[in-house]
Amino acid sequence: MSLAPSEHAPATTTPAGRGTTKQTRRTRPCRRRLLTRTSVPYLLIMPAVLGFAIFKAYPIVASLWISLTTGNGAGRHFTGLGNYQRLLSDPLFWTALKNTALILVVQVPLMLGLALLVALGLNSTKVWLRPLWRLGVFVPSLTGLVAAGVMFSVILNRDAGLLNWVLSLFGIDRVNWLGSPFWARVGVVLVITWHYTGYNAVIYLAGLQGIPQELYEAAKVDGAGPVRRFVSITLPQLRPILLLTVVLSTIGTLQLFDEPYVLTGGGPDNATLTVTMYLYNNGFKYFDFGYASALAYALALIVAVLGFLQVRLMGERK
Amino acid sequence: MKRRSLLLTLLLAGAFGLCVGPFYWLAMAATQENSDVFSWPPKLLPGGHLMENLQGLQDSIGLTRVLFNTVLVAGVQTAGAVAVSVLAGYAFAKFEFRGRNLFFVLLLSTLVLPDTVMLIPIFEMMMKLGLIDSYQSVILPGLVTPFGIFLMRQALRSMPDELLDAARVDGAGELRVLWRIVIPVNRPVIAALALFVFLGGWNQFVWPLIALRSPDMYTLPVATATLQGLATTNYAQVLLAAAIAAVPVMALFLVLQRQFISGLLAGATKE
Numbered sequence: 001m002s003l004a005p006s007e008h009a010p011a012t013t014t015p016a017g018r019g020t021t022k023q024t025r026r027t028r029p030c031r032r033r034l035l036t037r038t039s040v041p042y043l044l045i046m047p048a049v050l051g052f053a054i055f056k057a058y059p060i061v062a063s064l065w066i067s068l069t070t071g072n073g074a075g076r077h078f079t080g081l082g083n084y085q086r087l088l089s090d091p092l093f094w095t096a097l098k099n100t101a102l103i104l105v106v107q108v109p110l111m112l113g114l115a116l117l118v119a120l121g122l123n124s125t126k127v128w129l130r131p132l133w134r135l136g137v138f139v140p141s142l143t144g145l146v147a148a149g150v151m152f153s154v155i156l157n158r159d160a161g162l163l164n165w166v167l168s169l170f171g172i173d174r175v176n177w178l179g180s181p182f183w184a185r186v187g188v189v190l191v192i193t194w195h196y197t198g199y200n201a202v203i204y205l206a207g208l209q210g211i212p213q214e215l216y217e218a219a220k221v222d223g224a225g226p227v228r229r230f231v232s233i234t235l236p237q238l239r240p241i242l243l244l245t246v247v248l249s250t251i252g253t254l255q256l257f258d259e260p261y262v263l264t265g266g267g268p269d270n271a272t273l274t275v276t277m278y279l280y281n282n283g284f285k286y287f288d289f290g291y292a293s294a295l296a297y298a299l300a301l302i303v304a305v306l307g308f309l310q311v312r313l314m315g316e317r318k
Numbered sequence: 319m320k321r322r323s324l325l326l327t328l329l330l331a332g333a334f335g336l337c338v339g340p341f342y343w344l345a346m347a348a349t350q351e352n353s354d355v356f357s358w359p360p361k362l363l364p365g366g367h368l369m370e371n372l373q374g375l376q377d378s379i380g381l382t383r384v385l386f387n388t389v390l391v392a393g394v395q396t397a398g399a400v401a402v403s404v405l406a407g408y409a410f411a412k413f414e415f416r417g418r419n420l421f422f423v424l425l426l427s428t429l430v431l432p433d434t435v436m437l438i439p440i441f442e443m444m445m446k447l448g449l450i451d452s453y454q455s456v457i458l459p460g461l462v463t464p465f466g467i468f469l470m471r472q473a474l475r476s477m478p479d480e481l482l483d484a485a486r487v488d489g490a491g492e493l494r495v496l497w498r499i500v501i502p503v504n505r506p507v508i509a510a511l512a513l514f515v516f517l518g519g520w521n522q523f524v525w526p527l528i529a530l531r532s533p534d535m536y537t538l539p540v541a542t543a544t545l546q547g548l549a550t551t552n553y554a555q556v557l558l559a560a561a562i563a564a565v566p567v568m569a570l571f572l573v574l575q576r577q578f579i580s581g582l583l584a585g586a587t588k589e
Contacts, residue, residue: 040492041413048406049421051462056428059439066438121330126323129331135575136334139341142567144521146539147560150546151344154553160356162343198337247430255432258523262543276434284528289438296435303432 067293076290083294093295095270096278097302099185103274104253107189112245115197119204120234134205137198145195149262152191153178156263181271184264188272191259196252200245207241208234243314247307254303275299341564348558355553371558378555379533379541385562388537391456391526392519398461399515400508407470408500412482422471429464433524441528451531460519466511473507474500510577517567538563 067083069076087093121127122134140148155162156177164174177187211234219229235242257276260266266273266281275295283292343362347355350365375381409415410422440459441450449455477500485495501508523539530536536544542559545551 038415041409041415041418044405044409044413045421047402048425048462048467051402052421052425052428054443055440055459055462056436056464057424059436059443060428060431062439062442063435066442118330118333121326121333124323124326126326127330128323128327133330133334135572136338139568139571140337142517142571143564144523144539144567146521146523146543147563150542150556150560151340153546154347154355154557155340155343157356160358160360162340162360165359194337194340251430251432255434257434262546276432279434279437280524280528283438283441289442293438296432296438299432300435303430307430 063293063296066289067297068290070288070290072287072289079290083291084298086291087294087298092270092273092278093275093298096273096275099270099272100254100256100274102185103189103192103256104250107192108246108249108253110189111193111197112200112242112249114193115200115245116204118197118201119208122201122205123208134202138202139198140195141199143195145258146262148191148195149259152187152194153263156187156190178264179268181269184268184272188256188260188263191263192253192256195259196249200249203241203245204238207238211237239314243311246314247310250306250310251303254299254306341568344557344561344564348554348561350554352552352554355557367554368558371552371554374552374555375559375562378552379536379545379559381559381562383534384536384538384541387453387535388520388539391453391537392516394453395457395460395519396512396516398457399463399466400512402461403463403466403470403511404501404508405496406467407474408496410467410471411474411477412479425464425467429468437525437528440525444529450529451535453535455529456522456526456537459525460515460522463515463518466515469507469511469514470504473504477503506577509574513570513574513577516570520567521563 066076068078068080070079070082071077118137122130122137127133143151156164158164158174158176158179161177163177167173167175175183177183215233215237216229219233224232255276256274257280260272260274260277261280264272266277276299279292279295279299282288282295343360346362346364347360348371349368350361351367351370354361354365372381410418436459444450444455449458481499481503482495485499486492490498521539522537523543526537526540527543530540533541533544538559542556542563545559546556
């Protein structure tokens with residue numbers, strides 16, 4: 001971290017040689033002593049520190065403590081790693097984890113691949129009406145998850161949904177989107193992909209526009225074709241942004257809750273039950289806070305390990 | 319050359335259609351009678367039942383009250399989070415102080431931690447304070463946004479120090495420098511941040527679902543979700559509620575899209 005140049009500025013703000021009268025000079029320093037260059041930053045971060053302590057730091061620590069207890073309120077007592085042991089032998093936890101992992105492995109590469117394609121298209125100067133398309137693909141990410149979930153629960157309806165109707169135009173039979181375990185998962189993946197692809201595409205677009213054109217021109221002179229230019233210039237130059245989106249999407253998917261909650265309620269047959277949904281059920285349906293907290297920490301651990309691995313694998317400098 | 323550009327344009331138009339098409343259908347479905355929502359083929363032209371559905375929503379979830387709650391929660395959260403972020407971002411960007419880097423790293427590390435980790439302790443805290451089912455319980459946890467502080471720090475760092483020092487030499491106090499120079503100069507980023515926070519507040523679901531109990535206090539996403547859970551769901555009404563949730567943010571986005579996207583990119587590409 002570099003020193004801010006302002007560090008070298010005079011420490012107090014006494015105006016030198018300006019025509020203020022003696023009287024104002026005498027009264028104003030009193031106020032200024034409270035707001036000196038040393039105290040000001042602390043005053044500025046105070047609301048953030050307070051909020052951080054109450055709504056981030058404390059809950060993080062408290063959650064760890066709660067995860068080591070059972071019971072509620074006054075009846076709460078310490079059980080050590082009991083909740084974690086229960087977790088390891090809880091088939092529903094493994095189901096939820098498997099569902100979440102499955103969605104993660106299928107959805108994130110699919111979405112980011114599509115987003116990159118869209119971004120490449122949007123970046124091409126040969127395309128007409130670019131701003132309109134960019135606007136359009138970004139719009140889904142503005143929609144709340146509930147609104148999107150409700151909308152798609154009808155679009156994916158087996159008997160009269162929009163999607164099955166569109167498919168029928170191509171002669172494809174009706175698909176039982178939300179009613180069968182396999183298709184329910186596909187449905188959830190579809191909705192999340194619809195929701196976030198454009199958002200990632202806009203982020204990629206920014207990255208693409210930051211790549212110096214000279215690199216491409218030099219490569220063209222050297223006879224590199226489009227595929228070669230993409231692999232040797234675009235991908236390496238985009239790496240930091242690719243990493244950012246991979247990590248953010250992983251975190252987001254591991255926390256998946258709203259869409260399956262609204263679309264399928266976790267069903268059918270727990271096929272779309274996610275870890276966060278299971279956490280919610282344990283915490284706020286059965287009020288088993290200890291177990292829910294253990295789930296939260298297990299999830300945090302998984303997020304941390306995956307994030308670390310991703311940064312290690314993708315993050316190394318060229 | 320010409321053919322390739324036509325093909326690309328058509329492909330992007332297709333992506334546009336996939337993204338925007340569902341909203342068109344949503345808008346049309348929200349104006350149908352409940353029985354027509356599930357007609358085959360789907361009705362793709364406006365039906366005449368918009369007012370009737372609005373009235374239905376008013377009767378079932380108290381639409382005006384719910385909208386008021388949502389605007390209030392998202393609005394206060396926005397004002398508060400923007401204020402906290404600007405103040406802290408300014409401190410992190412332009413001042414040297416003990417513990418600066420440590421606190422900044424701590425703050426950012428919570429970005430990586432799932433929010434769900436914090437749900438239960440915050441719920442217990444709100445219970446103890448007797449704040450469950452109140453506006454405060456929904457608003458307060460959203461006031462500190464690590465992302466907002468990060469965004470403001472990034473933006474304010476690129477402000478020339480000479481500008482600030484010139485004002486100080488002219489005798490402006492620190493608050494005056496902030497109010498008269500830092501904020502006006504950075505209005506576009508601040509507006510973008512405000513939009514992000516508002517969007518987040520408008521759409522937030524899990525926490526309000528937990529913290530709110532009485533239908534009178536529900537925000538639009540919570541009310542919409544409960545409406546859908548009913549046995550005799552009126553889908554035209556549920557879809558209208560979803561449309562009402564989606565339309566204001568889209569309108570806001572269309573008006574402010576330039577700032578919005580540049581703000582998004584400021585957060586994504588700098589560092």
